[in-house]
Amino acid sequence: xxxxxxxxxxxxxxxxxxxxxxxxxxxxxxxxxxxxxxxxxxxxxxxxxxxxxxxxxxxxxxxxxxxxxxxxxxxxxxxxxxxxxxxxxxxxxxxxxxxxxxxxxxxxxxxxxxxxxxxxxxxxxxxxxxxxxxxxxxxxxxxxxxxxxxxxxxxxxxxxxxxxxxxxxxxxxx
Numbered sequence: 001x002x003x004x005x006x007x008x009x010x011x012x013x014x015x016x017x018x019x020x021x022x023x024x025x026x027x028x029x030x031x032x033x034x035x036x037x038x039x040x041x042x043x044x045x046x047x048x049x050x051x052x053x054x055x056x057x058x059x060x061x062x063x064x065x066x067x068x069x070x071x072x073x074x075x076x077x078x079x080x081x082x083x084x085x086x087x088x089x090x091x092x093x094x095x096x097x098x099x100x101x102x103x104x105x106x107x108x109x110x111x112x113x114x115x116x117x118x119x120x121x122x123x124x125x126x127x128x129x130x131x132x133x134x135x136x137x138x139x140x141x142x143x144x145x146x147x148x149x150x151x152x153x154x155x156x157x158x159x160x161x162x163x164x165x166x167x168x169x170x171x172x173x174x
Contacts, residue, residue, distance in 0.1 A: 014042030015055075017129035021068055021103070024061045029156035033132045037113075040076075043133055047140065050088050057097070057132030065103040065121055072097045074135040075162055082146035089146040095139030099124060111122040 015035050024031065035043070035055035044052045051104040059072035074097060079090045145151075 012167060013127075013130055013134045014046055014131035015039045016127055016131070018125050018127045018156065020064055021061075021101075022124060023043045023124070025065075029061040029069070031057075031059045031128055033059070033128050035129075035132070039129075043136070044078075047137060050081065051090075053077045054134070055130060055132065057135070059097065059128060059131075064126070065101075067103040068103075068121060068126075070097060070101065070126070070131065074139065076130050076136055076138075076139075078140065079143035080141070082149055083143045084145055084151050085149045086139050087146055087149075089144075091144075091147075093136060093139040094133045097131065097135050099131065102136060150154075 015033075018151040019031060035052075035058070037053070040052040040055050043055070044050065053076065055074075055075045055076040057072060059070050061070050063067065063069045074093075074095045076093045076095050077090060079088050081088050082110055101121045101125065102118040
């Protein structure tokens with residue numbers, strides 16, 4: 001895949017790669033976003049996970065600006081904390097990307113909750129860094145569990161009444 005020269009913009013998030021749609025249409029329509037270690041660290045802090053490394057967004061684009069399609073995959077190695085054992089563990093994330101962008105006013109008057117409303121092309125550009133970060137976030141398990149760790153429910157001893165342990169706290173002369 002061809003690596004496109006992309007522009008980084010401060011203030012647009014930890015990972016920003018703003019690319020002109022016209023330039024993509026004149027090229028082979030392929031784009032790779034590779035996050036630096038500093039960008040990975042900033043995203044990990046934003047996502048409140050220990051680490052992210054090897055973050056890569058691979059995209060293919062096609063279509064006119066009125067219906068600009070972006071397809072690809074976002075992959076990374078992430079360290080998360082197991083919600084059962086509270087141990088950190090590393091694992092892969094791979095999230096497919098299939099987006100439709102538009103530069104028209106088709107968005108005017110539409111409800112933001114509509115599932116099929118295309119994303120806007122702003123100023124003739126798309127931030128592929130933001131797309132990469134958003135799809136990485138979608139690929140993260142909200143309740144990560146370390147492989148091999150199972151939730152074991154606590155089972156009370158049914159032979160004793162629920163408050164029997166409190167009897168031992170009562171002074172003997174009462």
